Amino acid sequence: MPFAYPFVGNRALLEDARADGPTGVPWLSADQALARVVPGLLEEGATFVVSLGGVVLVAPRRSEHVACAGGLEVLAAGELFFASVGGRLRLVRATNQSTGYCPDLDSWSALDHALVKADVAAPSGFDPEFLFRRCDACGELSVVKERWFVCPFCDAELPRAWNVSARRPVDVA
Numbered sequence: 001m002p003f004a005y006p007f008v009g010n011r012a013l014l015e016d017a018r019a020d021g022p023t024g025v026p027w028l029s030a031d032q033a034l035a036r037v038v039p040g041l042l043e044e045g046a047t048f049v050v051s052l053g054g055v056v057l058v059a060p061r062r063s064e065h066v067a068c069a070g071g072l073e074v075l076a077a078g079e080l081f082f083a084s085v086g087g088r089l090r091l092v093r094a095t096n097q098s099t100g101y102c103p104d105l106d107s108w109s110a111l112d113h114a115l116v117k118a119d120v121a122a123p124s125g126f127d128p129e130f131l132f133r134r135c136d137a138c139g140e141l142s143v144v145k146e147r148w149f150v151c152p153f154c155d156a157e158l159p160r161a162w163n164v165s166a167r168r169p170v171d172v173a
């Protein structure tokens with residue numbers, strides 16, 4: 001079962017995003033001319049979230065995930081990288097790098113499911129995989145590097161299991 005991840009970042013960003021609504025372009029089919037509506041997508045990749053409705057929303061790389069999602073919870077968030085193969089857009093790599101949502105690796109299944117629904121060929125998993133943790137001692141968020149579960153801010157040991165926010169399990173069709 002997927003999880004709905006709430007935004008864990010700056011309050012002002014969240015309020016702006018809610019006021020503006022989602023800026024991400026829904027990616028609904030492999031034939032869609034996504035590169036024409038998302039500037040820089042082929043050159044530098046893009047920001048993505050998977051909405052609670054199970055749709056991939058894509059925005060320019062430097063966009064905040066929370067803006068892409070309109071401030072709502074997401075099933076997945078990260079980055080997408082593309083190539084143009086014979087004039088067709090191909091998704092070559094995806095990551096779960098989003099410091100706004102800090103999604104765990106299990107969010108892969110929500111992205112994979114959304115891509116299958118859109119008939120888009122998907123890679124086999126996140127590359128690279130980001131492990132987000134919250135420090136129980138100082139409360140700071142960090143990314144675990146090379147399986148070194150130590151807080152870079154206070155040197156306390158970090159938990160082995162994902163613990164960033166009060167994500168909730170959701171039923172999706």
Ligand SMILES: [Zn+2]
Pocket residue numbers: 135136137138139140151152153154155156
């Ligand atoms: Zn700490």
